[in-house]
Amino acid sequence: MPGAEIQTRLAPWLQRWSLENMDTATAWFSNMVLRTCDSEDFLVRCGEHSDTIFLLESGLVRLFYVTPDGKERNKAFYRAGQVCGPVSAAITHSAAPFSIQCLEPTELISFRFRDLFEAGRHNLAVSRLYGDMISEAFIRNEQREAMLLTLNAEQRYRWLLEHEPDLVQRLAQFHIASYLGIDAVSLSRLKRKIRG
Numbered sequence: 001m002p003g004a005e006i007q008t009r010l011a012p013w014l015q016r017w018s019l020e021n022m023d024t025a026t027a028w029f030s031n032m033v034l035r036t037c038d039s040e041d042f043l044v045r046c047g048e049h050s051d052t053i054f055l056l057e058s059g060l061v062r063l064f065y066v067t068p069d070g071k072e073r074n075k076a077f078y079r080a081g082q083v084c085g086p087v088s089a090a091i092t093h094s095a096a097p098f099s100i101q102c103l104e105p106t107e108l109i110s111f112r113f114r115d116l117f118e119a120g121r122h123n124l125a126v127s128r129l130y131g132d133m134i135s136e137a138f139i140r141n142e143q144r145e146a147m148l149l150t151l152n153a154e155q156r157y158r159w160l161l162e163h164e165p166d167l168v169q170r171l172a173q174f175h176i177a178s179y180l181g182i183d184a185v186s187l188s189r190l191k192r193k194i195r196g
Contacts, residue, residue: 006032009109013055017132019125028119028126032111043100043110044086051090051113056080059106060170064178065098074179076144077103077167085113087137103171148181156180157190 010032014020037043037059044050046066054061056078063075063084075098078084086096090113120127147159157180160167167176177187 006034006109009034009057010055013109017125017129019129028111028115031115032109035108035110037102037106037108039102039104039106041102041106043102043108044096044098046097046099047095049089049094050086050096051093052110053083053085053087053090053113053116054078054100055109055111056082056084057107057109058104059102059108060104061100061102061106062175063098063100072178073181074175076140077164077171077179079166083133083136087113087134090114103175153180153182153186154190154193156182157187157194161194 006029010029043054043061044052058080061078061084063078065073065075067073076084084100086098086100088094089096116126116130116133120130147156151159160176160180167179171179173187174184177184180187182190
């Protein structure tokens with residue numbers, strides 16, 4: 001089992017996931033690592049082979065792609081209480097297709113995806129957690145894709161205000177614009193229009 005500090009910090013996650021008997025998941029736990037990151041630190045860089053998953057205890061991170069001409073495109077933002085990582089890369093044993101960067105000082109618990117997968121083979125509750133994590137990522141990606149493909153710029157901004165309002169206060173304007181698929185000037189106009 002992990003050290004006392006990890007056990008203490010992991011307890012809320014285990015309770016949330018209804019994971020009481022973890023005797024068959026000791027390898028998963030024993031490889032967990034506590035990390036404290038500064039703003040601008042990278043957890044994963046595009047092109048790296050990483051199967052690390054992050055349980056965010058505090059802070060804010062972004063997942064982003066870089067276009068061939070060097071422009072950054074924000075894919076998603078994750079905050080305290082959420083789980084993120086290059087899951088598709090971990091499943092396919094390939095390089096991460098995006099980078100993960102801290103935008104605020106961040107505390108997290110990290111573990112290897114394969115340790116979670118192996119623990120799930122021996123523990124039904126962990127297996128359900130594995131399924132829930134994959135489902136949550138799929139649903140989140142599908143909702144974001146629908147937002148980008150079916151809504152105009154104003155509707156996308158209103159969607160953000162309704163579904164992720166904290167980001168408006170926590171992010172620089174250019175990050176929000178990138179996330180919504182518009183430029184910063186258009187975002188400024190939208191904000192003025194909506195404030196009326």
